[in-house]
Every structure is written in structure tokens, then in C-alpha cells.
Amino acid sequence: MDITGPGIKGQVAIVTGGVRGIGLGIGRRLAQEGCRVVIWDRDVSAFDTERAGFMPADLQRVDVSDFDSVQRAWDATLERVGHVEIMVNNAGINGPVTPVWEYPLEAWSRVLAVNLGGVFHCCRVATPAMRAAGYGRIVNVASAAGKEGVPGIAAYAAAKHGVVGFTKSLARELADSGVLVNCIAPVMTETDLLKEMTPEHIAASKAKIPMGRFLTVEEIAAMVAWIASPECSFTTGFAFDLSGGRANY
Numbered sequence: 513m514d515i516t517g518p519g520i521k522g523q524v525a526i527v528t529g530g531v532r533g534i535g536l537g538i539g540r541r542l543a544q545e546g547c548r549v550v551i552w553d554r555d556v557s558a559f560d561t562e563r564a565g566f567m568p569a570d571l572q573r574v575d576v577s578d579f580d581s582v583q584r585a586w587d588a589t590l591e592r593v594g595h596v597e598i599m600v601n602n603a604g605i606n607g608p609v610t611p612v613w614e615y616p617l618e619a620w621s622r623v624l625a626v627n628l629g630g631v632f633h634c635c636r637v638a639t640p641a642m643r644a645a646g647y648g649r650i651v652n653v654a655s656a657a658g659k660e661g662v663p664g665i666a667a668y669a670a671a672k673h674g675v676v677g678f679t680k681s682l683a684r685e686l687a688d689s690g691v692l693v694n695c696i697a698p699v700m701t702e703t704d705l706l707k708e709m710t711p712e713h714i715a716a717s718k719a720k721i722p723m724g725r726f727l728t729v730e731e732i733a734a735m736v737a738w739i740a741s742p743e744c745s746f747t748t749g750f751a752f753d754l755s756g757g758r759a760n761y
């Protein structure tokens with residue numbers, strides 16, 4: 513495999529939460545670029561190869577909030593595909609839209625465990641092999657809510673701020689290793705995640721986007737394909753905005 517060229521053909525990419533939504537779009541795009549795409553998701557039975565438009569190199573049922581589950585999936589994937597160059601940590605949940613003083617305690621723990629703990633667990637299993645290979649690209653899916661406060665979703669925003677801080681820290685730990693770690697900060701995108709939100713919250717989010725429309729899954733996937741490639745060679749620990757002009761910081 514030639515990993516010195518500009519493309520990612522032949523590389524193996526794990527995409528967590530890749531059964532639907534943004535993860536599925538990223539998987540599809542990486543498959544189009546010639547990657548062997550591995551899907552990790554808590555609900556793999558919902559993966560539809562025809563709708564996806566590609567055949568995964570491996571499909572593992574994983575709960576990213578559970579380290580043992582992640583370790584088992586990593587071991588099984590490595591045994592099946594042999595090497596992993598790209599890890600896209602996309603699995604996430606929104607949780608309820610509720611003010612902090614009414615926020616359910618169990619929802620707080622779950623949102624943190626999946627959205628932040630999940631990213632740590634997946635990086636924890638993937639980084640030793642990437643360091644040993646002297647090459648890797650990790651892309652964590654944060655959110656615009658990881659850079660600014662959003663009323664009603666404090667747990668989600670706290671977890672996503674955590675993903676940004678975690679990304680910057682791990683990137684510095686790995687800066688001279690050939691393993692680059694970045695994250696993306698997208699604004700609202702029409703996926704099943706919106707089912708967890710109230711209509712008022714969705715309308716307020718759209719109103720904040722100067723381009724006046726939602727982001728698309730394909731736009732996210734295009735950016736991730738570049739960040740995950742060898743062409744992204746001098747940027748690590750960065751949060752790439754996809755904000756339609758909302759982010760000016």
C-alpha cells in the first residue's frame with residue numbers, strides 16, 4: 513500500500529456511528545475514494561448495503577461508551593482487515609433539550625459517556641498501532657456546540673467542548689509520530705439526530721447560520737475525506753468549522 517501519495521486508496525478507515533446520517537455519508541465518500549471502510553455502530557442490523565452504496569470491509573456492533581466493547585471490536589477488525597490508517601470518531605447522541613436545572617442526571621452521564629468517553633475509548637485502542645506504523649489520521653466529530661454555548665443542550669455542548677480539548681491534547685502528544693488528530697465542528701445537519709430536538713431548538717439553530725440553510729452530509733464528508741488524507745500533512749489539533757459563516761472565532 514502506498515500511503516505517501518496524495519490519496520487514500522487502499523487505506524482502511526473505521527467510521528463509528530456509520531450506519532446512518534453523517535457517519536454513513538463519510539463512509540460512502542471514503543469508499544468512493546477507494547478506502548476499505550469499516551463500520552462500527554451500536555445498531556449494525558440497520559445497515560443497508562444497497563442504500564449505503566458500498567460494502568463495508570467489516571461491520572462491528574459496538575457501544576463506544578463501553579471500553580471492553582470497543583477493544584473487542586478493534587481486535588476483531590484488525591484480525592479481519594490487518595491494518596487501520598483512518599479512525600473517524602463520529603458516533604454521538606444529542607440527549608434531551610432541557611435547561612440544566614431540570615436536566616435528567618442519567619441523560620447527563622450518557623451524553624458524556626457516548627460523545628466524549630466514546631472518542632477517548634476509540635483513540636485509546638487505535639493510537640498504539642498508528643504510532644507503531646508511523647502513520648494515522650484521526651478525525652473526531654465535535655460540533656459548533658463544541659465551540660460556543662447552546663441553551664438547552666449543556667451536556668452535549670460540554671461533551672463536544674471536551675472533544676475539542678481532547679483533540680488538541682492528543683494531537684500534541686502525537687505531533688512527531690506521523691499520526692495527525694483533528695476534529696470538525698459542524699452546524700445543524702438534517703439527520704435522525706434532529707428527532708431528539710424540539711422544533712424551537714432546530715429553528716433557533718437554523719436562524720444562527722448566515723447562509724440560511726442547513727449543512728449537508730455530503731459537505732461534511734468532503735471535508736473529512738481531505739482531513740483523513742496524506743494531503744492534510746501540517747495541520748493537527750485543529751477544529752475545522754463547517755458553519756455556513758456562523759463561526760467567526
Ligand SMILES: NC(=O)c1ccc[n+]([C@@H]2O[C@H](COP(=O)([O-])OP(=O)(O)OC[C@H]3O[C@@H](n4cnc5c(N)ncnc54)[C@H](O)[C@@H]3O)[C@@H](O)[C@H]2O)c1
Pocket residue numbers: 528529530531532533534535552553554555574575576577602603604605606626630653654655656697698699700701702703704705706
Ligand atoms: N446532525 C447534526 O446537526 C450534527 C451537527 C453537529 C455535529 N453532529 C455530530 O455528528 C455525529 C453524527 O450525528 P448524526 O446527525 O449523523 O446522528 P444520527 O443519530 O443520525 O447517527 C448517529 C449514529 O451513531 C450511532 N451511535 C449512537 N450511539 C452510539 C454508541 N454508543 N455506540 C456506537 N454507535 C452509536 C447510531 O446508531 C447512529 O448510527 C454525532 O457525533 C453528532 O453529535 C451532528
